[in-house]
Amino acid sequence: MSSVDQEYIDYIIDFLNDEKVKEMKQYVQHGNTTTYKHCLKVSYYSYKLAKRFHCDAKDCAIGGLLHDFFLYDWHVKDKEREKEFFLPHGFTHGVVAERNARKYFEIDDKCSDIIITHMFPLTIWKVPKFKESYIVLTVDKYLTIAEFFSGKVKWKKWLSFLDTESFGMVR
Ligand SMILES: [Fe+2]
Numbered sequence: 824m825s826s827v828d829q830e831y832i833d834y835i836i837d838f839l840n841d842e843k844v845k846e847m848k849q850y851v852q853h854g855n856t857t858t859y860k861h862c863l864k865v866s867y868y869s870y871k872l873a874k875r876f877h878c879d880a881k882d883c884a885i886g887g888l889l890h891d892f893f894l895y896d897w898h899v900k901d902k903e904r905e906k907e908f909f910l911p912h913g914f915t916h917g918v919v920a921e922r923n924a925r926k927y928f929e930i931d932d933k934c935s936d937i938i939i940t941h942m943f944p945l946t947i948w949k950v951p952k953f954k955e956s957y958i959v960l961t962v963d964k965y966l967t968i969a970e971f972f973s974g975k976v977k978w979k980k981w982l983s984f985l986d987t988e989s990f991g992m993v994r
């Protein structure tokens with residue numbers, strides 16, 4: 824594992840050990856990908872792109888990991904949710920994810936913007952303020968399409984380690 828990858832793990836390890844983040848393993852995002860795996864991939868590739876373009880890699884790693892931290896099965900209709908938002912999941916889950924992220928963690932303004940604007944331009948009224956937000960929303964769209972059409976983006980070998988309970992990364 825390169826030192827850069829170790830840096831990535833250092834950024835997200837406390838989140839991966841959090842029970843609420845692990846809860847994302849219960850939910851299917853698209854195809855046969857869980858929300859947890861989807862978020863971890865978005866986080867990692869956003870981190871890599873941020874390093875490449877000299878952007879804030881830490882916020883991309885954390886914002887990417889929490890961008891879909893809405894914590895429900897979006898395939899299942901929910902009357903309470905409909906009552907609160909009126910709009911479908913695609914338009915509203917960024918707001919819910921950001922609310923959860925603030926509830927369970929301390930996140931900065933950039934991370935908050937990454938999460939809340941990640942569906943732009945669908946959510947045209949929430950325009951991203953930071954280049955890191957554009958990195959995450961671009962990676963998210965690419966991976967969403969790739970996952971939808973048969974999971975063409977492979978897990979890096981070491982990433983699959985992150986998905987096991989036995990990796991011993993508890994701090
Ligand atoms: Fe999303």
Ligand SMILES: [Fe+2]
Nearest residue numbers: 861890891963
């Ligand atoms: Fe996503």
